[in-house]
Amino acid sequence: MEKVYLLSAAQTPFGRLEKSGRDLLVEACVRAIECAGITPKDIDAGYVANSFGFVEWQSHYGPILMSTLGNPDAPCMTVASACASGSSALHEAYMGIAGGFYDCVLVAGFDRIEVKDTTKLTTYFTMGCDRVFEAENGATFPGLYALMASEYIMRYGATEEDLAHIAVKNHSNALHNPVAHIQKKISVEDVMNSPYIARPLKLLDCCPFSDGAAAAVLCSEGFIRRFRGERIRVVASSLTGGEITLHTRGDFTTIPSAVRAGKDAFRQARFTRKDIDMLEVHDCFTVAEAIALEDLGFAERGKGAFLAREGVTAIDGDIPVNPSGGLKAKGHPVSATGVAQVVEVYEQLMSLAGGRQINGAEVALTHNVGATGGSCAVHIFRRVK
Amino acid sequence: MMNPGEVWRRGKIPCWECRGCGWRSGVEVVYCAKCHSKDIHLIELDGTGKVISFTVITVPEERYLKEVPYAYCIVEGDGFRFCGWVGRDDLKDLTIGSKVRSVSHDGYGLRLKPLR
Secondary structure, three states, rough: OOOEEEEEEEOOOOOEEEEEHHHHHHHHHHHHHHOOOOOOOOOOOOEEOOOOHHHHOOOOOOOOOOOHHHOOOOEEEEOOOOOOHHHHHHHHEEEEEEEOOOOOOEEEEEEEOOOOHHHHHHHHHHHOOOOOHHHHHHHHHHHHHHHHHHHHHHHOOOOOOHHHHHHHHHHHHHHHOOOOOOOOOOOOOHHHOEEEEEEEHHHHHEEOEEEEEEEEEEEEHHHHHOOOOOEEEEEEEEEEEEEEHHHHOOHHHEEEEEEHHHHHHHHHHHOOOHHHEOOOOOOOEEEHHHHHHHOOOOOOOHHHHHHHOOOOOOOOOOOEEEOHHHHHHHHOOOOOHHHHHHHHHHHHHOOOOOOHOOOOOEEEEEEEOOOOOEEEEEEEEEOOO | OOOOHHHHOOOOOEEEOOOOOOOOOOOOOOOOOOOOOOOOOEEEEEEEEHHHHHHHHOOOOHHHHHHEEEHHHHHHEEEEEEEEOHHHHHHOOOOOEEEEEEOOOOOOOOOEEEEO
């Protein structure tokens, strides 16, 4: 297999945005192309992650993007895996280069839903779970993660306050991230006093509905030789599948597809957990960060929920988690998220992260989950000379 | 696929049973996930089971707007799991471990009532 490098990554601000999804997509891609120091003609292929393009009556975004970039002959397709769409597109790009098919690949992820109404947005999001067997029975995304949280709290004696500390930490990190959707400091009391969405999850346990786009350029060893300086190698790319319905799984306090993706990624990279300097994990709800740390082997079962409270996962802690603010505060434009995690990795490993910089960060891991674990991707990146 | 909504409205619980190995599934399967046999038969059961987890939902999707607060429940049935919901009037009787039975109705999903 060919070695794969991350040449650049960039994004639009996240938030409830007025620009169209198409404009956001192009904006993020232009930023990534300029950051890479390439021209669109260098791009051999593209992968665009998108889930809600139909809201703007548009699909087939691949050729729209490549045509807009003046390179219409490059193959470019849309990738969809719910909230893991971005990392799934990244995995496709990785395979294209590792397999020797391409030298330079553009990866992008975006979503924009013009609707502001919470009920309608909640309905859109249920499209990522099993609509017939889960949503028809009243399931919502907060509802499904609430079942995980409820089981977790019962089994391990964690409290809603413990989970609140995860939200507080991620909001605090996002204060230093100029592209974050929510740049507002919150307290444990704020989380505890916010209204229940699905017990035991409250409004401030949940990530916001965001719009935005992110893009990255991946390339081969041959291609990167034309650039000087430090570079980032993608040392692992693992994509897994999992049972789509939560209720048919044996244990609600773990996501089996994430456990497998994590193991596979560490095997590919030949790294141990100790080699990792920072993580961006899929904290769509506070409990999801706790479970992610356990699934990836950074915490024992039942201990993940306490790490934020103990300061272990803070930017200056032993294992910094979601220095970007995570989905919780940086925001979650569904298909952009998996690529946006890579933007944070790029900025951290290239020492561009400003007030949220993790000193000496050299190796980073991203974890991106589709729905409640119907899909999951884990990537590991390493800065090399 | 068959329409489980129609079965749920009649207060019945659809179950996909493998005649190869006896495995049962509460969601549609065409091949058995255990023995990979295609000898799958859809049966309808009179539904009772035990609630193993539930959450009270206050922010629903569109179809459940008039039902809030309601509980989305996971139920252990006879050899398979299914999900359903308990309406606001019955929430006081619902705990983990509650026995529930399915009831016929004209709305969405599988409506459950706790047995007192």
